[in-house]
Amino acid sequence: MQPLSSTDPDRIGPYRVYAELGRGAMGRVLLGAGADGRLVAVKVVREWLVEDEEFLARFREEVRKSRQVSGLYTAAVVGAGPDAPVPWLASEYLxxxxxxxxxxxxxxxxxxxxxxxxxxxxxxxxxxxxxxxxxxxxxxxxxxxxxxxxxxxxxxxxxxxxxxxxxxxxxxxxxxxxxxxxxxxxxxxxxxxxxxxxxxxxxxxxxxxxxxxxxxxxxxxxxxxxxxxxxxxxxxxxxxxxxxxxxxxxxxxxxxxxxxxxxxxxxxxxxxxxxxxxxxxxxxxxxxxxxxxGVEEHPTRVDTGPTMVTDPHRPTWVRPPEPGPTATPPVRPTPRPTPPVRPAPDPNAQARMGAGAAIVLVCAVIAGLVWYADRDSEVEEPSSDYTDSETYEDTWTTSEPGEHEVYVQECMWDGYDEAECEVSWGSDPSYTWTGQLYGGGPSERDVYLDECAADGYSDEECESSWYADPSYTWTGELF
Missing domain, CATH: 1.10.510.10 (Transferase(Phosphotransferase) domain 1)
Incomplete structure (x- = not known):
């Protein structure tokens, strides 16, 4: 199952299409759904066959006969557009x-x-x-x-x-x-x-x-x-x-x-x-x-939920346990040694010393509170910046298969093994699978044109006959 390209239509007849199920020389098969939501397989004819009146007549006959086939072991035809600009045939999806x-x-x-x-x-x-x-x-x-x-x-x-x-x-x-x-x-x-x-x-x-x-x-x-x-x-x-x-x-x-x-x-x-x-x-x-x-969603999905982001260039913050309330220890007077016998001290000098000690103690308590406040602010900042406001975007991207993959897939769908298809890819100058293997030496086309010219026909007549002749084998008769 392959995604559709930007050039593919959204609808084929009454069916909306979602993906490609397979392809071959005559057409592509797409996964679609009708108005009732039931899945169908929609076969679409190749563009280059739309101008082939004989092929279109065969396709109409195919549609008519396929509608008559029924049974438990076949895929029932549920719709068709044999006269549409690009003819199609829809059958039940198996x-x-x-x-x-x-x-x-x-x-x-x-x-x-x-x-x-x-x-x-x-x-x-x-x-x-x-x-x-x-x-x-x-x-x-x-x-x-x-x-x-x-x-x-x-x-x-x-x-x-x-x-x-x-x-x-x-x-x-x-x-x-x-x-x-x-x-x-x-x-x-x-x-x-x-x-x-x-x-x-x-x-x-x-x-x-x-x-x-x-x-x-x-x-x-x-x-x-x-x-x-x-x-x-x-x-x-x-x-x-x-x-x-x-x-x-x-x-x-x-x-x-x-x-x-x-x-x-x-x-x-x-x-x-x-x-x-x-x-x-x-x-x-x-x-x-x-x-x-996910068919109705935008191809870019945005997760708006909480997201953990690790930045290798930013230091890791470790948050310590929240400190509990601590009681300020009582201020105890510092014991003083017994002074030598001196004259009695000046009472005013003692009062000035007591006031200075109280000022120093108050400054120490304020400095401690400021230090704790700054430290908490530093710990909280990364959590706020990196947890609550960051989101990430997960973008779905799809890649179209390359020419080589498409060529080998189409070749194998036509019944050839992988080794033959790989050899043909290396020898095919057009790099486009047309139902014909290339393997070195003269191609079927070259042989056909040479034999046609040997019978007296012009190059233009032989070229036209090559593209019209489904057998790709010169029989002496122009098509």
């Missing part, structure tokens, strides 16, 4: 980490939790397919582990199962490593493609890595098409399910209903996930509470 976040933070799922995950995903696909929709991007990042069970999100690249002229042959849409072989080849898809993706998700949930992971994206896609899945480390019961789902031939894969029959009935559980995953949901709840509880 509390919990994604499967990808959970495995990275808490480790692979035990067998019992993985079986419960398989049953939840099969139920979700049954609801999605019943609405005539193929998800096309079922992956760990699109599965939320709620306390009640798994939920499937993001129909961002879903299509109507009955087909549409909006889906172009040759377009490659999905996440490498979790696509079916027919999807990787850009062939027509059926609901069985989502079942293949479910099998790959189960393997990652149990091992921390996908069954077709390779050293690069191209290696991974090649493994999906040609290699047998790596099921080492998958518990026996889960391996039996994953093997059926990962059959190369779509006709050999079970339907979601058939998969539920293979799993059998499960006992209800109030805590379906390990404690380490439940703690991730608790942390998410804490962050949301902090965000929403």
């Amino acid at each position: 509390r919990g980490p994604t499967l990808d976040e959970a495995v990275k933070a808490a480790g692979p799922l035990p067998e019992a939790a993985a079986i419960r995950l398989a049953a939840g995903l099969a139920s979700a696909l049954a609801s999605i397919h019943a609405a005539g929709v193929i998800h096309r991007d079922l992956k760990p990042g699109n599965v939320i582990l709620e306390s009640s069970g798994p939920r499937v999100i993001d129909f961002g690249i879903a299509r109507a199962a009955e087909g549409s002229d909006l889906t172009r042959t040759g377009a490659l849409i999905g996440t490498p490593g979790f696509m079916s072989p027919e999807q990787t080849r850009s062939q027509p898809l059926t609901a069985a493609s989502d079942v293949f993706s479910l099998g790959s998700v189960l393997v990652l949930a149990c091992t921390g890595t996908g069954p077709f992971s390779g050293a690069s994206t191209l290696d991974t896609m090649n493994n999906v098409v040609r290699a047998a899945p790596d099921l080492s480390g998958v518990p026996a019961r889960v391996r039996a399910l994953a093997t059926r789902c990962l059959a190369p031939d779509p006709a050999d894969r079970p339907t979601p209903a058939g998969l539920l029959d293979l799993i059998g009935p499960l006992a209800p559980s109030s805590r379906p996930w390990p404690e380490a995953i439940a703690s991730l949901e608790d942390e998410q709840q804490r962050r949301i509470a902090l965000l929403l509880d």
